[in-house]
Amino acid sequence: xxxxxxxxxxxxxxxxxxxxxxxxxxxxxxxxxxxxxxxxxxxxxxxxxxxxxxxxxxxxxxxxxxxxxxxxxxxxxxxxxxxxxxxxxxxxxxxxxxxxxxxxxxxxxxxxxxxxxxxxxxxxxxxxxxxxxxxxxxxxxxxxxxxxxxxxxxxxxxxxxxxxxxxxxxxxxxxxxxxxxxxxxxxxxxxxxxxxxxxxxxxxxxxxxxxxxxxxxxxxxxxxxxxxxxxxxxxxxxxxxxxxxxxxxxxxxxxxxxxxxxxxxxxxxxxxxxxxxxxxxxxxxxxxxxxxxxxxxxxxxxxxxxxxxxxxxxxxxxxxxxxxxxxxxxxxxxxxxxxxxxxxxxxxxxxxxxxxxxxxxxxxxxxxxxxxxxxxxxxxxxxxxxxxxxxxxxxxxxxxxxxxxxxxxxxxxxxxxxxxxxxxxxxxxxxxxxxxxxxxxxxxxxxxxxxxxxxxxxxxxxxxxxxxxxxxxxxxxxxxxxxxxxxxxxxxxxxxxxxxxxxxxxxxxxxxxxxxxxxxxxxxxxxxxxxxxxxxxxxxxxxxxxxxxxxxxxxxxxxxxxxxxxxxxxxxxxxxxxx
Amino acid sequence: xxxxxxxxxxxxxxxxxxxxxxxxxxxxxxxxxxxxxxxxxxxxxxxxxxxxxxxxxxxxxxxxxxxxxxxxxxxxxxxxxxxxxxxxxxxxxxxxxxxxxxxxxxxxxxxxxxxxxxxxxxxxxxxxxxxxxxxxxxxxxxxxxxxxxxxxxxxxxxxxxxxxxxxxxxxxxxxxxxxxxxxxxxxxxxxxxxxxxxxxxxxxxxxxxxxxxxxxxxxxxxxxxxxxxxxxxxxxxxxxxxxxxxxxxxxxxxxxxxxxxxxxxxxxxxxxxxxxxxxxxxxxxxxxxxxxxxxxxxxxxxxxxxxxxxxxxxxxxxxxxxxxxxxxxxxxx
Numbered sequence: 001x002x003x004x005x006x007x008x009x010x011x012x013x014x015x016x017x018x019x020x021x022x023x024x025x026x027x028x029x030x031x032x033x034x035x036x037x038x039x040x041x042x043x044x045x046x047x048x049x050x051x052x053x054x055x056x057x058x059x060x061x062x063x064x065x066x067x068x069x070x071x072x073x074x075x076x077x078x079x080x081x082x083x084x085x086x087x088x089x090x091x092x093x094x095x096x097x098x099x100x101x102x103x104x105x106x107x108x109x110x111x112x113x114x115x116x117x118x119x120x121x122x123x124x125x126x127x128x129x130x131x132x133x134x135x136x137x138x139x140x141x142x143x144x145x146x147x148x149x150x151x152x153x154x155x156x157x158x159x160x161x162x163x164x165x166x167x168x169x170x171x172x173x174x175x176x177x178x179x180x181x182x183x184x185x186x187x188x189x190x191x192x193x194x195x196x197x198x199x200x201x202x203x204x205x206x207x208x209x210x211x212x213x214x215x216x217x218x219x220x221x222x223x224x225x226x227x228x229x230x231x232x233x234x235x236x237x238x239x240x241x242x243x244x245x246x247x248x249x250x251x252x253x254x255x256x257x258x259x260x261x262x263x264x265x266x267x268x269x270x271x272x273x274x275x276x277x278x279x280x281x282x283x284x285x286x287x288x289x290x291x292x293x294x295x296x297x298x299x300x301x302x303x304x305x306x307x308x309x310x311x312x313x314x315x316x317x318x319x320x321x322x323x324x325x326x327x328x329x330x331x332x333x334x335x336x337x338x339x340x341x342x343x344x345x346x347x348x349x350x351x352x353x354x355x356x357x358x359x360x361x362x363x364x365x366x367x368x369x370x371x372x373x374x375x376x377x378x379x380x381x382x383x384x385x386x387x388x389x390x391x392x393x394x395x396x397x398x399x400x401x402x403x404x405x406x407x408x409x410x411x412x413x414x415x416x417x418x419x420x421x422x423x424x425x426x427x428x429x430x431x432x433x434x435x436x437x438x439x440x441x442x443x444x445x446x447x448x449x450x451x452x453x454x455x456x457x458x459x460x461x462x463x464x465x466x467x468x469x470x471x472x473x474x475x476x477x478x479x480x481x482x483x484x485x486x487x488x489x490x491x492x493x494x495x496x497x498x499x500x501x502x503x504x505x506x507x508x509x510x511x512x513x514x515x516x517x518x519x520x521x522x523x524x525x526x527x528x529x530x531x532x533x534x535x536x537x538x539x540x541x542x543x544x545x546x547x548x549x550x551x552x553x554x555x556x557x558x559x560x561x562x563x564x565x566x567x568x569x570x571x572x573x574x575x576x577x578x579x
Numbered sequence: 580x581x582x583x584x585x586x587x588x589x590x591x592x593x594x595x596x597x598x599x600x601x602x603x604x605x606x607x608x609x610x611x612x613x614x615x616x617x618x619x620x621x622x623x624x625x626x627x628x629x630x631x632x633x634x635x636x637x638x639x640x641x642x643x644x645x646x647x648x649x650x651x652x653x654x655x656x657x658x659x660x661x662x663x664x665x666x667x668x669x670x671x672x673x674x675x676x677x678x679x680x681x682x683x684x685x686x687x688x689x690x691x692x693x694x695x696x697x698x699x700x701x702x703x704x705x706x707x708x709x710x711x712x713x714x715x716x717x718x719x720x721x722x723x724x725x726x727x728x729x730x731x732x733x734x735x736x737x738x739x740x741x742x743x744x745x746x747x748x749x750x751x752x753x754x755x756x757x758x759x760x761x762x763x764x765x766x767x768x769x770x771x772x773x774x775x776x777x778x779x780x781x782x783x784x785x786x787x788x789x790x791x792x793x794x795x796x797x798x799x800x801x802x803x804x805x806x807x808x809x810x811x812x813x814x815x816x817x818x819x820x821x822x823x824x825x826x827x828x829x830x831x832x833x834x835x836x837x838x839x840x841x842x843x844x845x846x847x848x849x850x851x852x853x854x855x856x857x858x859x860x861x862x863x864x865x866x867x868x869x870x871x872x873x874x875x876x877x878x879x880x881x882x883x884x885x886x887x888x889x890x891x892x893x894x895x896x897x898x899x900x901x902x903x904x905x906x907x908x909x910x911x912x
Contacts, residue, residue, distance in 0.1 A: 033583075036583060040586065040590065040611065043590045043594070044590070044604060044607060044608055044611075046594060047590075047593065047594045047597035047598070047602075047604055047607055048597075048604060049597065049600070049603065049604065050597070050598070050599065050600030051598060051600065052598070053594050053595070053597050053598035055594065055598070058590075058591070058594045059591075062587055062590065062591050065583075065587045065590075066584060066587050069583040069584055069587065070584075199754065203753055203754060207751050207753070209716065209747065210745075210747060210751060210763075212650075212714075212716065212736075212740065213714055213716075213740055213743070213745040213747075214740070214745070214763040214764050214816075214817075215737050215740045215741050215764075216763055219766060280604050280605070280608065284608045284611070376835045376837065376838065511701065511897075513901075514901045534835075572837060
């Protein structure tokens, strides 16, 4: 825990001046506000009785009091300002560090965690660190100053009564912590039930059509009612306990207050020398202190809970920051030119050591050949792509592009040899022309139009309201198929020597699908291509077919060879004829 | 600060009073204490006003939801099992509320019990809209939709939908085990019924192979399943308890041809009496349908069997040819 705290504060180090200022303002503000009761006491002592009011002294005290009140408020405001500045700057650094880190960790790490989990680390955990650690620290600090300050003042006014207060305060503490524990359990249950309730409401409201179609509405209502009733019950219990805290501590505090009052009064009367001399004014300031003294204790215990929370969050954030990065490879060779040949030799790969996937895989692809990857749903066709682009590194063996080991060249130069069109298309907010020129920013308008024409995208782009200058974005205006055509044009313009294509075209209307197929064919002319193939025509015309099943490459060869072999491919192929 | 300044003022004016003899020192102390309490209460009050304003805005939003009209419902609860036209559209047109143009125009057809109806066409041509009229998610703007020989507007929604199994385009599963998901249509379905539905949907293989079987927990809307697996479970969910009508809204898009074919075979063998409405982009999926409706921009441009449509429907022919050529000679043999 200490190590984590240290690390968080190392992030705050560049902003030390804000930290120092925070502490200074906290000390000033708190001690000034603590001095107020003393002066109130003095003031009260100036008003002894009829005709016996020292107006001169009272006037001075009043002015002093007023300026102290204003000053302490000012300091407290400055303190908050500094804390916010400090936490904002620190958190900004931490957040940008973790964001950059996420861009640099291997995909293996990202794939192993859900999107929500990672987002929550960047957003929520960091928020909790900001609230808990930094703001909590200031609260903690001003609490401590208050306690020490009040103690000192009380001691100065009357040492003996102060001792009584110190001895009695743990009482209110014990009472509060007993009750807090009981209410804490109920609150935990409550927040779990709340999670369930939100989850259910979200699922049912979000899928209303299915709920209706399956006549599930009554059952959904029943489930909701059940959770809702439990939630109400536990909520009432939690509130009961927590509402007990305040009256109980107040009761105990009241007892202390009464004890102080009694002892003090006896002191004022002066008949019990043990207690020491008191005036009415001193008694009233003492009472004020004994009140203030107990308050920070509750605050500090709250701060501790938050602190623990924050440390847990900080640990999660640092866990990400300590994750191994994709090693920097700028010292490796840059692949200058690529002749389109590719070879796998004795490649072994698996995502996790206990499930073997690709074993002893060898393949030679000559320039301009077409490799089709086929297999049933979920057979792991994307593994090949992950290896080719080095999103994952192979366990042993060698992959050579253009005669060079892909582990020996920079990732950037490797990836720039490949053009990829996947089923999930990606367009960004910008004009159609900008989208097409994404991989080749220097392209002229003529080149862009040429590329669009060659992949049959010119026709629909021309019909858009502003032609090539129409602004498009991921979720507006274009159909899935049109977006895919734009992506194909983008690759056409980049003119890479190697291609990776995914033929799957579900939920695209047939005319567009036809156009996409023609565009793919055009794109593949003269390029070495890997195609995740769904159409038999594509497969039949491929030079090499890789048949995958359960993540493994089980057969390899051209159409005739595989059919003759009578294996899984032949079975797959024949099943098409049966209809 | 205001609070403290208030106390300062009290002491000053209190001092004057004490001087005149109208107030004792003790009363002054009491006075400052009261002052603190009043001011604290004022702070609480100010907070309350903020909370009230927020609560008021929230209350308004809630009452907006309450003031929505519930779904219209019919009253006919008795449905006779007759074997003639199970689904019948007569000159049905439909426009979404607020939309200027019709999404469906003048559509008429009928399907007999146990038959299979195919609907094919490009995206946005009204296929799904047409299917949505059958379980009365929307009411026809013009014309009449009769299901089980009764106008759907008159049938009690619950009775109607209990007899229909729907597989939506997007396979959405719910948090819980596979068994719980499979009990959506029929809350008391036995494991046998569930397994037989899973078998028909070609999902039993992978469900039975997973270590927890039917108790496999589906997390986060099915992230732990592949697209094809989710789709098959979503299909099986609609088949539990043999519904009278099954509507498959392009629900086999994530299945490979082999699985798709096996599913279609199993569907006709395992549930021979069930009327199937299958929306698809693939002509191969619909080849065996008793009737195919070809949709184009909200209109039925062709109705008939595969053979009839090949002979006399241009749109269907275009689709068919393109798929035959590109999908690689599955019809060459």
